[in-house]
Structures are given as C-alpha cells and as structure tokens.
Amino acid sequence: MLDSTRSTSNLSYPAAEGWNLKPVTAFSSFCRSSIGKKFIVAATGVVLILFVVGHLLGNLQIFLGPDWVNGYAEHLRELGPLLWVIRAFLLVNVLLHIYFTISLAIENRRARPVSYKKKDYIKATFASRYMAMSGLIVLAFILYHLAHFTVRVTDPRFLLLKADPLNRYDVYSMMVYGFQNIFVSGFYILGMFLLALHLSHGTSSFFQSLGLNDKKLTPRLATAGRVFAWLIFIGYTSIPVAVLLHLVKPAQQL
Amino acid sequence: MNFKLKVWRQKDPKTKGKLVAYEATDVSPNMSFLEMLDVVNERLVARGEEPIAFDSDCREGICGTCSLTINGEAHGPDHPGAACEVYMRRFKDSATIVVEPFRAKPFPLIKDLVVDRGALDRIVQAGGFISARAGSAPEANSTLVPKHEADRAMEAAACIGCGACAAACPNASAMLFTAAKVSHLAFLPQGQPERTSRVLKMVTAMDAEGFGNCTNTYECEAVCPAQISASLIAKLNREYAIASLRRNAGE
Ligand code: SF4
Ligand code: FES
Numbered sequence: 336m337l338d339s340t341r342s343t344s345n346l347s348y349p350a351a352e353g354w355n356l357k358p359v360t361a362f363s364s365f366c367r368s369s370i371g372k373k374f375i376v377a378a379t380g381v382v383l384i385l386f387v388v389g390h391l392l393g394n395l396q397i398f399l400g401p402d403w404v405n406g407y408a409e410h411l412r413e414l415g416p417l418l419w420v421i422r423a424f425l426l427v428n429v430l431l432h433i434y435f436t437i438s439l440a441i442e443n444r445r446a447r448p449v450s451y452k453k454k455d456y457i458k459a460t461f462a463s464r465y466m467a468m469s470g471l472i473v474l475a476f477i478l479y480h481l482a483h484f485t486v487r488v489t490d491p492r493f494l495l496l497k498a499d500p501l502n503r504y505d506v507y508s509m510m511v512y513g514f515q516n517i518f519v520s521g522f523y524i525l526g527m528f529l530l531a532l533h534l535s536h537g538t539s540s541f542f543q544s545l546g547l548n549d550k551k552l553t554p555r556l557a558t559a560g561r562v563f564a565w566l567i568f569i570g571y572t573s574i575p576v577a578v579l580l581h582l583v584k585p586a587q588q589l
Numbered sequence: 590m591n592f593k594l595k596v597w598r599q600k601d602p603k604t605k606g607k608l609v610a611y612e613a614t615d616v617s618p619n620m621s622f623l624e625m626l627d628v629v630n631e632r633l634v635a636r637g638e639e640p641i642a643f644d645s646d647c648r649e650g651i652c653g654t655c656s657l658t659i660n661g662e663a664h665g666p667d668h669p670g671a672a673c674e675v676y677m678r679r680f681k682d683s684a685t686i687v688v689e690p691f692r693a694k695p696f697p698l699i700k701d702l703v704v705d706r707g708a709l710d711r712i713v714q715a716g717g718f719i720s721a722r723a724g725s726a727p728e729a730n731s732t733l734v735p736k737h738e739a740d741r742a743m744e745a746a747a748c749i750g751c752g753a754c755a756a757a758c759p760n761a762s763a764m765l766f767t768a769a770k771v772s773h774l775a776f777l778p779q780g781q782p783e784r785t786s787r788v789l790k791m792v793t794a795m796d797a798e799g800f801g802n803c804t805n806t807y808e809c810e811a812v813c814p815a816q817i818s819a820s821l822i823a824k825l826n827r828e829y830a831i832a833s834l835r836r837n838a839g840e
Binding site: 370373454456544 | 595597608658660661662668687689692693694695698757759760761762764792793795796799800801802803804805806807808810811812818819820822823824825826827828829830833836837839
C-alpha cells in the first residue's frame, strides 16, 4: 500500500477526538453517519412494507363481494382521528425514507467523480442498482393513486356513484369502474411492477441494513424477499386483471 | 497469444487521462497479467516511450498492492484472486482487454493505473488496533478463544486491504473493508476494551474520507480476493448501532 502519511495531516475526525458526546449530539451524529442513514431508510422501509401488505389484504376483499369491501372501508372511516394519525405516521415514514435515500444517493454519486469506461457487475442485481429509479416511479404512482381513489378527483364518474343498500359508500363499484379503464389499469400494473422490483431488493436488504443478517441467512433472505415481492405483485394486479376480464362486475349501474 | 490492450494513461493527477491502445504480441498463456504488462513496458521503454505505471509488490495475492480494473472487474475475471493472480490463459486469444485504475474519490489517481489508497490506512489508524502492552508474546493459553470465534476472526482478518471492494461497488463504498477490520477485533477478547469506540471512530473516519454508502448490492464480496463475506457488513451495522446506543446512554 502507498505511503499513507502523505495526506493524513489535515484530516481530523471529530469522533476520533472526543467520541464521548452528549446524547443529543450522539443521536444526531448517528443520523448523519452512513450507517445511521441506512438504518433509517431500512426502518421506514419496514413500516412501508407492512402497509403494503395490510393494504393488499384490504383490497383482496373485493373478491369476497361488495358487502365486505364497503364494510371494511366504513370501518376505516369510523376510526376518525385515529385514521389521520395513521396517515400522518405513514406520511412521515415516506418522507424520511425519501429524504435519507436521496441524501445517500447524492453522496454515492460524489464518491466516484470519474466513472469507469467499462464496468461489469458480477453480483449486483438490476433491482439493487436501480432502487432510486423504481422508488421515484412508485412515488409518482402513489400520488396519482391517491388522487384517483382517495381524493377521487381524476374520474368524474365516481360522482355518479350512489350509496350501497346499507347506505355506505360503494367502494366496491368505485374500484370496478376505476379499473375498467384500460389505461388506469395499465398504469396500475406498471406501478405494481416497479413496486415489486423495489421490494425484491428492499425486503432482504433491510435485514442487512439493520444488522439482522449472517452468512447463512443471506441467500435465504434474498430468495424469500424475491418471492414475497412477486406475491405482492400477483396479489395487487389480480384485481385490475379480474375487472378487465369481467370476472368482477360493478354492484350498481351508473 | 496476442492481445489488444486499452490502458488508462494519465500523466499526473491534474492532466486529463484517456484509454490508449497497445498491442501485446507473443504473450505466453502462462504469464500472469502483471508479467504481460512488464513485457509491454519493456517494449515501450525500448521504443523510448513512457512505460505504463501500475502497482504491485508480492505478486502472489497476499499484500493487496496490485489494483487493476480489468475488463470492468476489480482484480480482473478470476475471482477470488488479486490482479497479480490472473493468468493470460484466462483470456481468449486476440481479445481486447480494457485496463483501468481503481476508481473512487478517496483513491486519488497518482499516475496511469496507480492510485493512492491511503484512505484505507487512515480508517485503520482511526481505531483498527488494540492498545495493548507490546512486548514478548504472551503465554498461548492465557487468553482462551473458542475455536469457532477464532475462525470467524481469522476469516475477517484475511482482508488484505486492497480496496477492490470500494472499486467494484456501484457506490464506491468501503464498507466491506471497514466491516472486516472492525469485525476481526470484535470477535476476539483482545478487541473488547475498545470495541465501542473503535467502530464509532472507524465509521466516522470512513465517512470523512468520502466513500459512498452501501446499498447492499454485494458487488464487493464478488470481487474480494480474500473472500470476505458481505454479511460482515451486517455485523458492522449491528456493532455501530449498539455502539451509538451506548454512546447515547452516555457510557
Ligand atoms: S474486504 Fe476484500 S476487497 Fe475489500 S480491501 Fe479487504 S481484501 Fe480487498
Ligand atoms: S501484488 Fe500483492 S496482492 Fe497482488
């Protein structure tokens, strides 16, 4: 190795001098460190994965008929303020996940100012190398998805929907009419594809980032993560596919 | 055998570099890659041209000095193994071979294929040691180490500090190196007294050098000549989190 004394002189490491910091400073220095940021990205990722699973279980009730879905949606709404607490919590998680990922990505760019003319990857998967891309497209999808089904501003037909026989909002028919549009379903399936790509790396990756991994677990987690991600994909896309194939029909006519 | 080489030539850190084409003719298949470069250099010198500068020392895969990116792979196509352990029979006759230096901001280029990897030494200087009494070797059985712990420590200690992990990483992260250095002492009783401060100092040093951040692509372990497992990075993350908690608690 090259003579290392050459350029050491002017570098000073704050932690090397006094690592016994006050708790507040200690926490903020954790959040500014490479590993700390990874921890936050992983921990918020876990919350978002749990949400993705919960949301899927909610959606799949469409196959159980209008009564199930509409009742489930009514239950969620009845949570009232608690629902807003949950939404705020999810929002904070999304924002932290994005903020820290972007700050890591910027540092990673800077860490290799001159790139290789020729670069081969041996082990790194496509999903692992394009996490930022898949993540940003999923974000764009989520924004559209919220406008579509939560705020309901993109489809004028939703205004014509009447309440169901039990006087609840007819979520079932809303979903069916929403997905009858081939472009809406197409974008949805694309969004889910990128989500699955993101999760196929993210699901095993968070174990590593949180330090919950060892040599034997690595290959098993990688496989399990991939299987999990594509099950999520199949689960979510089964709904628009069923609607487009007319296997699921609206409960009311407009 | 004959080869077409495309070698990164750069006079000094300030000049712009570029890939320059060379012909390597009459190469024995049993030459190592570095011996092939030696032959090319001899011919360059005979023609009065500047030879290609590259690093090497032991030429048997134990010192970690050689540092070539051959055809886009750190240490070339023969993993696990250092660039000095790659033989020309590994390539197809008349193949084109691209040779570049290890690229990462903390590895500033000195000349051609030579980079300064002092950043790795500074990470070790920040805490990769034990502050123990130096002197004659202690009695062998005075500190007992369970066999499997000793094995794990030895596996981590196998890191030769070549920097290929950072060179191959899409993010130029040196986490595999740091993980190996932190882990091998964390596995041993001798490493315990400074275990908490060591990981904090070494990670801070690693970040200060400007390495990128691991995104768990495991490209590092694919090129590591010492076969350091990326699962040690999980251990590093664990060590760092626990050490941060202890620091947070004011210990
Ligand atoms: S971990 Fe492997 S690739 Fe990285 S410096 Fe050590 S020996 Fe080289
Ligand atoms: S020259 Fe020593 S490892 Fe290659």
